[in-house]
Amino acid sequence: MTPARILFVEDDVNLGFVIRDTLENVPFRVTHCTTGPEAWEAFQAGSFDVCLLDVMLPQSDGFTLARQIRSVNTLIPILFLSALANKEDRLQGLRLGADDYLTKPFSIEELILKINVFLRRTVIQQPQLPTTDFALHRQNLTLTINSQVQHLTHREVAVLAYLLDRPNTLVRRDELLRAVWGDDDYFMGRSLDVFISRLRKRLTQIPAIRIDNVHGVGFILRR
Amino acid sequence: MTPARILFVEDDVNLGFVIRDTLENVPFRVTHCTTGPEAWEAFQAGSFDVCLLDVMLPQSDGFTLARQIRSVNTLIPILFLSALANKEDRLQGLRLGADDYLTKPFSIEELILKINVFLRRTVIQQPQLPTTDFALHRQNLTLTINSQVQHLTHREVAVLAYLLDRPNTLVRRDELLRAVWGDDDYFMGRSLDVFISRLRKRLTQIPAIRIDNVHGVGFILRR
DNA sequence: TAACGTTTGTTAACGAGTTGTTAATGGAGC
DNA sequence: GCTCCATTAACAACTCGTTAACAAACGTTA
Secondary structure: OOOOEEEEEOOOHHHHHHHHHHHHOOOOEEEEEOOHHHHHHHHHHOOOOEEEEEOOOOOOOHHHHHHHHHHHOOOOOEEEEEOOOOHHHHHHHHHOOOOEEEEOOOOHHHHHHHHHHHHHHOOOOOOOOOOOOEEEEOOOOEEEEOOEEEEOOHHHHHHHHHHHOOOOOEEEHHHHHHHHOOOOOHHHHHHHHHHHHHHHHHHOOOOOOEEEEEOOOEEEEEO | OOOOEEEEEOOOHHHHHHHHHHHHOOOOEEEEEOOHHHHHHHHHHOOOOEEEEEOOOOOOOHHHHHHHHHHHOOOOOEEEEEOOOOHHHHHHHHHOOOOEEEEOOOOHHHHHHHHHHHHHHOOOOOOOOOOOOEEEEOOOOEEEEOOEEEEOOHHHHHHHHHHHOOOOOEEEHHHHHHHHOOOOOHHHHHHHHHHHHHHHHHHOOOOOOEEEEEOOOEEEEEO
């Protein structure tokens, strides 16, 4: 069997090297990143079986990264590594959809055992047959679908990003309005409807992703 | 969805009661044992989705029990609860095939989150014969029966949820009306009948669940 | 049992409110 | 001026709780 692929994010260079080295001897195939954005790039570019995220990272923290990863992959095991034994942080990590939360110092053997727990339990990733490629580039304000690039406006990105971060979840109108517009009144509500309409038009090329309305409550982005 | 079934082994009566009570409120269906042999009996007799084992037990310890369980079931998630923060014990538990090892004191919320991690990752046991899957998702306003998703309205969810929370119990018309409509008069009563009718239609695909009328009094959801 | 009033089942129709969609408006930046 | 884009307007389409209407079931009384 080919070794499992691990996305390992740890900004402490020394600790990172030691862990990486040990994991590679198991053997696992390890991709080591030191910042959130770098890891997010790597995650999108590559294909992994497990994510190992340090919570404290320069630029964007591990929780943000986990949320990004979960928004596109609800299945991959995510294990947090943290220097914080803080209970609230542990809970937050788990609530975000993490699978475990190891507090430093942990023994490497324990880490390996834990990784194997989740490898054992995870359904093998199907190569996703008709994978229409789909990516919202929030910085560039572009949406790529099947290599076709569309240019969005800020508001469009804001609304779509908010929904994409919460796939298959009912997002209430007022929640969405407050998040994107900062407040909600009748006209903002109508504005929102206009944007939903525009986004739907943009998404018509991928039937796998759609925005459903729940009458009187809000919207669900399904994917 | 019917609640997951948990085999919970803990010899401390007070702590055991508290945890059991909390878990049942999630809800999970909890079978609480206080000794290893008793738990082994229960495991063989029943059918469970998760095992929660205290390490320190009278007669035979949690490790022995875990080994017994693993010998007949390699799939079921086993979580250890232990007063020992001892690293060697943690490792031993994991080596035995446990999935996690929580050291006391742990927060109950963390325990629940961890249980859900493994429920999510475990292939569903197909125990009972024609187990039609059935789930009312109150947030998303959806009802899933045999993988078929139906979209309900608020009122439908409110009525069905109220009945589902009191299965096999006579729910009086005025009680239901007051709970869902806030008040009861003649027309609300007729409205209720309309909703019962609609819900029955939605439930036709699952004969195991039905709503019976008790003339002049109210309804009983049987399952 | 027959008759009758009450309760319940079921379907359809109504109407207030919500959402979908397109176009017009107007402000900001150039 | 022009361009871009969020907002507002306008109207069409839809949703869904309620009400109406009638049929069926029930329970009581004679």
